[in-house]
Amino acid sequence: MLVESDRTSDGPALDVVPHHVAIIMDGNGRWARDHGLPRLAGHRAGTENTRRIIEACVEFGVGVLTLFAFSTENWQRPRAEVDGLFHILGQVIEREVPNLHENGVQLRHIGSLDGLPASLRDRVERAVALTRENQRLILNVAFNYGGRAEILRAVRRMLADDVQPSAVTEELLDSYLDTAGVADPDLIIRTAGEMRLSNFLLWQAAYAEYWATETRWPDFGKEEFYRALCAYGQRQRRFGRVADAPAPVGD
Numbered sequence: 001m002l003v004e005s006d007r008t009s010d011g012p013a014l015d016v017v018p019h020h021v022a023i024i025m026d027g028n029g030r031w032a033r034d035h036g037l038p039r040l041a042g043h044r045a046g047t048e049n050t051r052r053i054i055e056a057c058v059e060f061g062v063g064v065l066t067l068f069a070f071s072t073e074n075w076q077r078p079r080a081e082v083d084g085l086f087h088i089l090g091q092v093i094e095r096e097v098p099n100l101h102e103n104g105v106q107l108r109h110i111g112s113l114d115g116l117p118a119s120l121r122d123r124v125e126r127a128v129a130l131t132r133e134n135q136r137l138i139l140n141v142a143f144n145y146g147g148r149a150e151i152l153r154a155v156r157r158m159l160a161d162d163v164q165p166s167a168v169t170e171e172l173l174d175s176y177l178d179t180a181g182v183a184d185p186d187l188i189i190r191t192a193g194e195m196r197l198s199n200f201l202l203w204q205a206a207y208a209e210y211w212a213t214e215t216r217w218p219d220f221g222k223e224e225f226y227r228a229l230c231a232y233g234q235r236q237r238r239f240g241r242v243a244d245a246p247a248p249v250g251d
Contacts, residue, residue, distance in 0.1 A: 014226075016233035018186035020064035021057065022140075022208070024200055025050070027192025027216030034216070040084040045218035047092050054105065056222045057137055060229055064138045064182055066110070068200050072146035075115075089143065090120050097127045104136030110178035111145030112153070138182060147202030150178050179204055187232045189225075191217045209235050 025046055032042030050067065057065045070085060100107060107128055113121045124143075154176035158168065174180060184204040188197075193214040197205065211228045213220065 014060060014229055014233060017061045017229060018209075018232050019062070020066070020183050020185045020187075021062050021229075022066040022068070022185040022188045022201055022205075023053070024068045024188070024190040024194075024198060025217040026190060026194055028218060030192060031216035031218045039081055040088070042216075042218065043085060043088055047088060049218050049220060050092075051096065052222060053220070053225055054100070054137070054139065056225050058103070059222075060226070062137070062229075064140065064185075066140035066142060066179075066185060066201070068142045068145065068198075070111075070143045070145070071199060072111075072144060072149050073199065086117055086120050090123055093123045093127050097130065100139070101131050101134065104134045105131060106134040106136075106138045107131045108138060108140045108182075110140050110142045110150070112149065113144065116144060140179065140182065142200070145178070146199045147197075148199060151203060153178070173203070177203060184208065186237075187211060187228070189213070189228050191215055191220045207237070207239050209237065 028042035028046040029039045030042070031045060032039050035041075054065065069089070074085075075082060097107065107130075109124050109128055113124060116124075154173055157176045158172070163172070179201075184206070185201060185208045188201070188205055188208045188210050190196075190210070190212045193212065195212055201208075209232055211231055213224060213228070215224055
């Protein structure tokens with residue numbers, strides 16, 4: 001059961017909550033190594049943690065959660081690991097989607113379904129269709145996703161639609177991206193201590209705030225997520241403006 005709240009069991013209410021949080025879920029393999037387990041065991045542990053973070057998003061009032069699950073570069077991993085990831089995703093969809101749907105979570109896929117097993121593509125498409133009208137939380141799963149590939153797809157779609165150069169605006173390009181209709185991320189979290197964007201939401205992340213932790217993804221729980229949200233609430237977002245500058249005077 002997903003329960004609405006805006007505080008942890010022992011923490012104060014959040015004054016500012018980001019509408020859209022995106023997470024680079026890193027460290028599953030290293031978590032498995034640290035526990036003397038095969039890499040796929042780390043990925044399974046990571047999927048269990050995903051459920052906890054989804055529930056935390058509803059508790060704290062986050063409206064959109066985007067999870068980076070499998071990048072276009074991850075195809076370079078050993079085939080056995082890639083196939084194992086596909087199998088785990090299929091299992092997670094079958095196990096979790098009914099509960100997500102019951103609790104008002106809208107599931108979206110960003111990235112490409114090309115190259116995925118037909119059975120997995122079908123499961124993804126059915127899950128997206130089933131939850132399409134839900135509004136409690138939008139959950140974007142970036143699977144077979146890369147920021148550069150997404151921008152290329154958008155440009156190709158515009159060319160196919162005969163969009164004229166003079167008509168191209170930021171708003172128009174937004175409408176051709178995989179995330180069309182969803183606000184840009186306010187906060188991007190990366191686990192496992194890495195300090196890079198890794199081809200994730202390159203266009204959308206232009207003014208996102210960043211928060212990184214050494215904690216591996218399977219161990220990144222509700223309390224640390226809460227600390228990330230608290231840190232976000234202390235930031236002053238300027239979007240290129242000078243702090244405390246007066247608003248521009250209209251003509």
